[in-house]
Amino acid sequence: MSGRATFVQPKIKLMNKYYQTLDKILQTGKIQTNRKGRIKYLLNERLMLTPADLLDIFESHGIARKKLKEELKLFMQGVRDVEKYKEAGITWWDYCGHTLVNSYPTYFEKLPPLITRINREKRNSKNYVLFLGETGVESNQAPCLSLVQFQIDEGELVLSAYQRSSDANLGLPADIYHLYLMARQVELPLKSITLDLGNVHIYENNIDRTLELLSGVENIKFDFERMKNMNLSAPLPFVGQKRCLLKSLLKFWNSSLKIPCLWTCLAVPDFFRI
Numbered sequence: 001m002s003g004r005a006t007f008v009q010p011k012i013k014l015m016n017k018y019y020q021t022l023d024k025i026l027q028t029g030k031i032q033t034n035r036k037g038r039i040k041y042l043l044n045e046r047l048m049l050t051p052a053d054l055l056d057i058f059e060s061h062g063i064a065r066k067k068l069k070e071e072l073k074l075f076m077q078g079v080r081d082v083e084k085y086k087e088a089g090i091t092w093w094d095y096c097g098h099t100l101v102n103s104y105p106t107y108f109e110k111l112p113p114l115i116t117r118i119n120r121e122k123r124n125s126k127n128y129v130l131f132l133g134e135t136g137v138e139s140n141q142a143p144c145l146s147l148v149q150f151q152i153d154e155g156e157l158v159l160s161a162y163q164r165s166s167d168a169n170l171g172l173p174a175d176i177y178h179l180y181l182m183a184r185q186v187e188l189p190l191k192s193i194t195l196d197l198g199n200v201h202i203y204e205n206n207i208d209r210t211l212e213l214l215s216g217v218e219n220i221k222f223d224f225e226r227m228k229n230m231n232l233s234a235p236l237p238f239v240g241q242k243r244c245l246l247k248s249l250l251k252f253w254n255s256s257l258k259i260p261c262l263w264t265c266l267a268v269p270d271f272f273r274i
Contacts, residue, residue: 015214017174021047022168022210025202033202041201047176048194054180061173062219068177078109103152104143107132111182114150119187124152145175148182156191159183169210169222240269 015023029040049057058065070088079085085093093100100106108109113129118128128150132143147162161179166172176195183190202210206222213220 016060017047017049017053017127018061019214020058021045021172021200023137023170023201023214026207026210026214031204033071036203038204040204040207041199042197043055043199045197046194047197049176050192051190054176054193057173057176063177065177069181072108072178072181075104075108076111078105080105087221103144103256104132107143115182116187117135118150118152118218122152122188126151144171148179150186154189155188157183157186157188159193159197161194162196163200164198166195166197168200168202169206171199172200184224187247 017193022043025042029042032039032041060220067088067090071085071090074084074088074090080103082093082096082098082100085091090180096103107130114128124148130147130148132146144163144165145161146164149160151158151160159179159182161175166175172195176193179193179195183193208220209220246259
């Protein structure tokens with residue numbers, strides 16, 4: 001019998017559905033380089049979650065629940081003042097300057113009357129829909145979340161959402177939690193939440209950390225996506241290592257007013273702290 005020890009990397013025996021999506025991107029995703037960085041991606045993925053699936057995700061993956069709950073509340077109030085988010089401990093919108101333009105408050109302020117209508121009528125209607133897109137007033141980039149539909153099936157709520165783009169590390173778990181919070185406001189038992197993801201991706205600088213996450217390593221912190229005009233062949237400086245880069249990115253973002261996808265932020269470590 002050989003005395004040599006063989007190291008076997010630990011793996012999670014049963015992955016929740018969110019982790020299954022991460023694993024599928026890593027195993028079968030294609031490579032693409034865009035203006036924000038190099039990604040590994042899948043097109044037109046569907047993630048269907050029952051209440052049991054949601055519980056599994058929330059118990060096994062760290063999400064900033066209190067801050068996300070407060071953020072959705074501010075969205076639904078139509079608050080665009082970034083300072084109000086900072087007062088609530090939410091710092092991932094700081095790069096926007098003083099105002100969130102053509103972002104989630106523009107559309108989510110329409111959600112309260114929609115939910116009130118659903119709770120009042122409780123019909124088998126296909127018209128309980130929240131659209132997130134162009135308003136004709138604000139002209140920056142449209143939100144990554146494009147549509148949320150509420151349907152009633154045999155007395156239970158079926159919530160469906162379409163996302164044109166989803167950062168699998170930073171955005172997807174938070175979006176799942178936001179949709180769950182929306183569903184809780186409807187006075188019906190939840191049957192399922194389904195997300196159709198037009199493009200779900202992992203940025204190159206987060207691939208190794210995603211592998212660590214799936215191997216069972218806890219308290220993984222993910223970095224924000226690379227900005228356009230950065231050298232894609234050069235190693236990405238991490239948030240905690242290059243403070244001078246943060247200042248440069250803030251200056252660039254504030255001057256260009258380009259609104260990236262939801263949850264793409266500078267304070268990523270803060271985002272994933274419960």
